[in-house]
Amino acid sequence: MSSVAHISSTTLADNLREKLISAIIDGEIPQGEKISEMELASRYGVSRGPLREAIRDLEGLRLVRRRPHAGVRVVSLHCAELREIFTIREALEGMAARLASEKMSDEDIHSLGELLRLHETEVRNSDGELYFRQQGDLDFHLRILRGSGNQHLYELMGEDLYQLIMMYRRQSSQCLARVTRALDEHKRIFDAIRSRDGELAEILMRRHIQGASLALRRCIEENP
Amino acid sequence: MSSVAHISSTTLADNLREKLISAIIDGEIPQGEKISEMELASRYGVSRGPLREAIRDLEGLRLVRRRPHAGVRVVSLHCAELREIFTIREALEGMAARLASEKMSDEDIHSLGELLRLHETEVRNSDGELYFRQQGDLDFHLRILRGSGNQHLYELMGEDLYQLIMMYRRQSSQCLARVTRALDEHKRIFDAIRSRDGELAEILMRRHIQGASLALRRCIEENP
DNA sequence: TTCTAGCGTATTGTCAACAATCGTGAGTCT
């Protein structure tokens, strides 16, 4: 089944794709850097064929920009671009919250509540842990995305676009202090979903993401 | 056999990508069909390398599904999937209408009004032309997408996802009769944008797309 | 007859060499 050891069970290009995503997200390959096919190929011990296919995927995820015959560079997320992404996120996750209010099963909603309680205790205990926040926050949003029952929506926002957000989060580690407030907003969104109030859930989710976007921009202005 | 006179200004893979998109959209390669790399490569007179890269792109556009070592099939748009796409479209284009209300220049708005007047006369004259409708409708929506000033939003919805919608439209030619009503709804959206009323523009756009989605589903139920 | 096992073929995945294109720096002319 889907357990371990799918290290090389797929194809080289697919594996490379994941490795490259991680490398870019972690900043191992810096933003704006031009990447050399030959160098990367030898670094990962594969030929240029699979590598080029993986790069093609990354281009689709908008993690790299490619100019024909001139090489490919890792994108650099400046403020305007990040704002664009968050606007898209607002539209998509707002819709997801609305759909989740209608479509989620009672069990899934219950499970989501448990997750929130878990987050609360974790926030209370280790009050400065931001790694948790990244994972936990993501987890909440991903659950709602999945709870929408819209497979395309989940793939588009939760698998593709989230990579871009992850890339920013990993590399700009500051900008927390919003943890407790975010958790509070999560709880209100959850309440709306539990009440099957799709319209409210959408509004709250959109506000929540607007707030995150605003906080992010403020943080960028302060810390160069 | 083939006129190879076209010296590709970009790359073979990029050209192939566009050709394959057209072929799939036009139904030249039928939905659900498993595509053979060798056959396609010889058909388009290229090697399998660039072809595989182009296919990788199509997978990102969700026009094909690929299973490792088992080949790649053109997606088949059944009703549920189409509904998912339209839901995403509703969220994204609704947001685009809101943003366009704030960001579009007066000249762009004026130009958009001219486009609508052009559409009106065309609809009045050639009342059954659906090819116009496809192009014209798309044009209106694309203008708003671009008017949002959000580059990522435009690329995501107007360049990537629209391929899927185009694919459906081309292949199920029926399902018009909504032309005049759609035009009317376009006009109201335009009015909201001209009034710089982003909230109203978003609501109207979402209703408009909901209506289109509903009409589509009804049409599918009637015509198998 | 139907299920299963095993083999052979056809297709996909990978590689390393070949060709085309772009960026660069030396050299020259005004």
Place this chain on the structure above:
DNA sequence: AGACTCACGATTGTTGACAATACGCTAGAA
């Protein structure tokens, strides 16, 4: 000195051959 030309080097794009995997077919037994 500054700008333009042109050829060189390095990198990307493309190809056909090679290896690995999945699918179908035949054959045999229950």
